[in-house]
Amino acid sequence: DAGVIQSPRHEVTEMGQEVTLRCKPISGHNSLFWYRQTMMRGLELLIYFNNNVPIDDSGMPEDRFSAKMPNASFSTLKIQPSEPRDSAVYFCASSLRVTAFETGELFFGEGSRLTVL
Amino acid sequence: GESVGLHLPTLSVQEGDNSIINCAYSNSASDYFIWYKQESGKGPQFIIDIRSNMDKRQGQRVTVLLNKTVKHLSLQIAATQPGDSAVYFCAENILFSGGYNKLIFGAGTRLAVHP
Numbered sequence: 001d002a003g004v005i006q007s008p009r010h011e012v013t014e015m016g017q018e019v020t021l022r023c024k025p026i027s028g029h030n031s032l033f034w035y036r037q038t039m040m041r042g043l044e045l046l047i048y049f050n051n052n053v054p055i056d057d058s059g060m061p062e063d064r065f066s067a068k069m070p071n072a073s074f075s076t077l078k079i080q081p082s083e084p085r086d087s088a089v090y091f092c093a094s095s096l097r098v099t100a101f102e103t104g105e106l107f108f109g110e111g112s113r114l115t116v117l
Numbered sequence: 118g119e120s121v122g123l124h125l126p127t128l129s130v131q132e133g134d135n136s137i138i139n140c141a142y143s144n145s146a147s148d149y150f151i152w153y154k155q156e157s158g159k160g161p162q163f164i165i166d167i168r169s170n171m172d173k174r175q176g177q178r179v180t181v182l183l184n185k186t187v188k189h190l191s192l193q194i195a196a197t198q199p200g201d202s203a204v205y206f207c208a209e210n211i212l213f214s215g216g217y218n219k220l221i222f223g224a225g226t227r228l229a230v231h232p
Contacts, residue, residue: 004160035222043161043206043222055217091160105151106220108160 004109006092012115018080021112024073025094033106034067034077035091043091049075050097082116089113125204127227136194138226140207145188149210151220152181152192156203161222164192164205194228202230 005024013019025032033048047057049069060067064083069075079086089111095104130136142150148169153161167174167181167190174181180193190207204227208220 033220042224045219045221048219050217056213056219093160105163105166106161108162110158111160 004092004094004107006090006109006112008112009110010113010115012117013082014117015083016081017116018078019082019086019114019116021077021090021092021114023075023077023092023109025075025092026107027073029094029096029107030072031095031097031104032069032075033093033095034075035093035108036088037091037111038088046077046090079114082114084116087114087116125225125227127229129229129231130197132197132199132230132232134197136192136197136201136228136230138192138194138205138228140190140192140223140226142188142190142207142209142223143221144209144211145185147209147211150181150183150190151208151210152179152190153206153208153222154201154203155206155225161206197228197230199230199232202228204228 007022031050034046035043036046037043044059046059047067048055052069065079067077091108091111093106093108095106097104151166152164154164155161165176165179165181167183172183178195182191194201204225206225207223210218211221212218
């Protein structure tokens with residue numbers, strides 16, 4: 001298996017522009033997670049999906065952030081409009097959840113490094 | 118391609134020595150804990166996990182100890198190698214409303230292995 005695939009690996013954009021990050025989870029996994037990593041806050045869970053349905057989006061910073069999972073093999077995280085404070089590495093992870101009480105082992109992608117000027 | 122910034126606690130060890138990385142967790146109801154390793158420019162990678170009904174679990178060269186009384190977790194790496202240099206995160210499994218759970222990561226510790 002190719003693992004979790006994220007794109008783009010690097011993005012540099014200007015404040016106010018729309019940013020779309022993409023993720024392809026591992027085939028057969030039923031849970032998908034978006035994390036953000038910064039120096040100040042470490043790894044923060046933004047949102048997660050189970051069977052393509054958003055379960056918890058309490059970590060999404062504000063309305064400028066949105067995430068979708070139209071099918072089991074694709075998810076997007078969109079920031080519109082972007083701001084300099086959104087600069088971070090955004091990770092997507094997937095897992096096979098077998099019970100409601102455990103996420104299962106999370107497999108992370110390589111991350112998308114976003115710089116907003 | 119650094120994974121985290123400059124403010125992490127750093128543990129420096131000599132190659133061949135044993136390393137102990139500590140983590141304090143916050144939720145006494147957490148029932149499952151995982152250690153992840155993150156190398157520069159990469160995503161976190163699973164190392165070992167432990168459930169709350171255990172106090173010790175061993176893997177290959179790694180051991181995790183859990184002390185629920187003081188909400189403390191540690192990762193021991195035997196015979197540390199240069200390839201072990203990375204940032205190590207503990208994560209706790211927290212239940213929330215609706216019966217689902219999520220993994221919350223600690224701040225991380227940087228392990229630097231010197232020849």
